[in-house]
Amino acid sequence: MTTVNLGPHFHAVIEAWIRLEAASRYEQGPTNLPKKGRPDQVTAWISVGRGRRGVERAKVLDCEEYARAWHMWWDFLQPEWTKRGADGKWSVVDGYAGDGREWGKLYQWGVNGALSLIAALYFWGCAAREDVELEAVWEEAVGDVSWMLEGMAVYYEKFNRKF
Template identity: 60%
Template structure:
């Protein structure tokens, strides 16, 4: 997910994900992220043993991928997240419940948040030439980056419990 440079915000997502993985001691999580509603390209990537490299995953219908991705991301959010007046998830200065409740996002390893980062990578590769679609992707990248930073902080605070 670093073969193609998708910009500083995506690099920040990858850095936050790596920070969380390191703090969780690169262990395999107890379960998998829910697959219900996940974009089919992510499932195909997982089924292929995560074998595709670079921007080779095809996202033929950007609008459909964006809707599927957003629905999946929405279903993964912890109970403390809230939405602003515009319907978007709020990005605050702290994490709800002191960052102790992460719901489905508390999944590390190859079956955890890696799938979220990969899904953004596939989407980001597909929107490079579409400035309108890229705005929606960038919003998603910002939100995922904020949540992964929170997870990294959580893992660092509680890493002795893993």
């Protein structure tokens, strides 16, 4: 996920993911992120063992279609305490989730959890970096995932001491 330099915001996502994995002691999560709505490219990448060969199979050819699929998946994964604002962006209903509220379907870590989200962003970012408008939509998604991963890491560090 670092072969192509996708910039500091994507690196922040990777750092947030590392923090989350450390908080979970690098164990596998209780289950997998749901497949419902997941972009086909992520499924292809997983089907060949999440390696380099899978990255080529996961190449995004139509950024706009991929963005729609990714957003549908992301929307499905959202915890109950978030909602879409009038501007169409996700926002927190009342406060940061680090206060101990549950993370719902996002409550996954390990190879079947947040790593799939990061891979999905990586595939999309590699395709979007040649178009300023497409890259702006991708950057927004990167910021949202980064925020959520940081929040999950805080949650695990403070409230989920079973690790």
